[in-house]
Structures are given as structure tokens and as C-alpha cells.
Amino acid sequence: MMADKWGILYVVATPIGNLGDLSPRAQETLQEVELIAAEDTRHSGGLLRHFGITTAMVSLHEYNERQQAELLIGRCQEGLSVALISDAGTPLISDPGYRVVRQARQAGIAVVSVPGPCALVAALSVAGLPSDRFVFEGFLPAKSQARQTRLEQLVDETRTLIFYEAPRRLPQTLQAMVETFGPDREAVVARELTKRHETVRGGSLSTLLTWAKQAPESGRGELVLLLHGAEKKQDAPRQEALKVLLPLVTALPLKQAVALATKITGFKKNRLYQLALELRAPQED
Structure with a gap:
């Protein structure tokens, strides 16, 4: 089959909490494609049922992405269109999908973005930290030594730093940041974004550390941690x-x-x- 008759791979953003954030275009795309590749079919099944979408799904997660990439590209080459979604937000942003998109583009398959929610962008837009220059670091290493090493590499970074973190690890991460960046560096914690108990809390690292130790853990998934960049050193x-x-x-x-x-x-x-x-x-x- 010629490339102009191949299907399209759609990269579709889904809500990070509030179901009302699924755009009409995203709904239409998920309804019309022949196959949806979802990070967790059980989780995404609830979203699809809510909108009456009955499109078939296959799983695509970090453990099977290499194998599934061949399957999905094959489907597109057969003339079928495929939608790629993650559990929440924009696919590929600390989620699976990179290999599929890369291989699809290398094969000459059209890859189309259906943009929408993204936790790091949502958090940055309400954090009150400099947003003209920022760097997304994703998740820090879970092991303390590796985490400390990575933070030390970022000490002189002048752009706003953005991380994802699990709620249960927030106190340990803030403690490591206090030790690395100092207690007075400004930071913001954003969790449960777009949900009923959305919290966006800013202050010094030491203040946030005290709060994180006292506040009960809340929310599933991950939160967004934003850190003011270092002051520029004189030339x-x-x-x-x-x-x-x-x-x-x-x-x-x-x-x-x-x-x-x-x-x-x-x-x-x-x-x-x-x-x-x-x-x-x-x-x-």
C-alpha cells in the first residue's frame, strides 16, 4: 500500500483530572480511529465509557512499547488510523509513546497532535514563577544518592525547574532540595490539578518541607514541583x-x-x- 493511503497516528491528550477538559476534537478523533493504544486499558476504559466511545483498545506501556510499536505501525500501513493516549495528560511527557512516534515518522507515517491538558504546563501557568524560560526534568531518581547527584547538577540552572513527583516521596525530595539549593529557594507544589481538591502552594523550600511533613498525603498519581532558577552569576x-x-x-x-x-x-x-x-x-x- 502506498504511503498516501496509510492511516494516521494521532497523539491525543486526555484530562489530567477534570473530564470536561477532553476537547471536542479529541472526542471525535477517539471515536473515529480504528484503534486506541492506551497506557492502561482499564483506566482509559472509564474515560471512553463516559463519552460513549466504543473504539477497540490495545495496551501500550513501558514494558511492551518496543513490541507494540511494530503492531501499531503495521496497522497504520494497512490503512487504519490509530490514536495514542496515556493515563492522563499529553502522551510522551513522562509517559510511553516516544518509540512509537519516532518509528512512525521514520516509516513515513503521518503523526498528528491533538493537543490538550499537560500537568507541567498547567502548573507553570498558575505557579507565579518565571515562565519565559523553563526546563522539565520529569521524575527524579527514586534512590537518594542518585537523586542528590542529579540535583547537584542543577544547582546553577537559572531557568525555572519543573519536576513530577509521587505524593509519598514529596517530603524526601523537598529535604534533598533544601540540602542542595538552600532553605530559601522559592518553590511551588501543585497537586490534584483540575480536581476538587486542587492545591497550589508556594513558599521557600524550608516552608514547603514543613508543610509537606505535617499535611496528610493526598491524591493519586503524581504532583508537580516547580523550583525558581538560580540567580545569574556575574560574568x-x-x-x-x-x-x-x-x-x-x-x-x-x-x-x-x-x-x-x-x-x-x-x-x-x-x-x-x-x-x-x-x-x-x-x-x-
Whole structure:
């Protein structure tokens, strides 16, 4: 069968809690495809029944993804369309599906996104932390030493850090973060998002640690933990250049000051000239 007659692989986002978040387009897609690959067919069965969707399902989880990828790609090559869903949220985001999508694209099968809920995006949108730059770290290692090692690698990360975590491990994770990032680093815990008992709590790591130890564990699945990025460190070469330039631009003509600073520091002349202009500007106002 020619590629233009192959089926389509749809990557469909499903609710992270509130069933009302399943979009009309997602409902239509799940109704019209010939097969749905679900992380847990029993869990997704409840969602499909709620919307009266009777499409056949097969399981696709971390333990069978390699084998199921061949099956699903074969179905698409037979002309059938397949929808890929996870237990909650957008597939592939800390969920199975990467191998299927990658192999489908390599085979020339059309892969179409049906976007919708995603816990990390939902949490970031209400956390009040910088959102122009962020990095998603997924789940930290469960073992304490490996978790500590990974956190230490992120100490100087200036972007907002986003993690998924199991509620029962929250106190241990916050304790490790206090030890690594310090007690005053700002953080936010978002759990039960879109559900009746949704909680978005912010504060210092030490404050959140105290709260997590006192508050009873609530919710299933996972929560989202967001951490303010590190403060940007001063550019050491820039500081050195400024230290040399400052007395020179005060006492000498600009070009002469830059030429002398270039010999002293070994820095590029153009860069030093720009710095000299910044230093000279306030004096000329």
C-alpha cells in the first residue's frame, strides 16, 4: 500500500483530572480511529465509557512499547488510523509513546497532535514563577544518592525547574532540595490539578518541607514541583574588564583607554570598546 493511503497516528491528550477538559476534537478523533493504544486499558476504559466511545483498545506501556510499536505501525500501513493516549495528560511527557512516534515518522507515517491538558504546563501557568524560560526534568531518581547527584547538577540552572513527583516521596525530595539549593529557594507544589481538591502552594523550600511533613498525603498519581532558577552569576571576565577600564576611561581619551585595557587584559578590543562606551555614557549625560 502506498504511503498516501496509510492511516494516521494521532497523539491525543486526555484530562489530567477534570473530564470536561477532553476537547471536542479529541472526542471525535477517539471515536473515529480504528484503534486506541492506551497506557492502561482499564483506566482509559472509564474515560471512553463516559463519552460513549466504543473504539477497540490495545495496551501500550513501558514494558511492551518496543513490541507494540511494530503492531501499531503495521496497522497504520494497512490503512487504519490509530490514536495514542496515556493515563492522563499529553502522551510522551513522562509517559510511553516516544518509540512509537519516532518509528512512525521514520516509516513515513503521518503523526498528528491533538493537543490538550499537560500537568507541567498547567502548573507553570498558575505557579507565579518565571515562565519565559523553563526546563522539565520529569521524575527524579527514586534512590537518594542518585537523586542528590542529579540535583547537584542543577544547582546553577537559572531557568525555572519543573519536576513530577509521587505524593509519598514529596517530603524526601523537598529535604534533598533544601540540602542542595538552600532553605530559601522559592518553590511551588501543585497537586490534584483540575480536581476538587486542587492545591497550589508556594513558599521557600524550608516552608514547603514543613508543610509537606505535617499535611496528610493526598491524591493519586503524581504532583508537580516547580523550583525558581538560580540567580545569574556575574560574568567574571566582564567584571575584570570593568575593573581595569573604569580608572582608564576616567583619566584618558576613549580610544587610548581601550587600547591600554586591551594590552592589560588580553580581551578583544571591540568588546572592551563597548564596555568603555557604557562607562563613559553616564559621564556625558
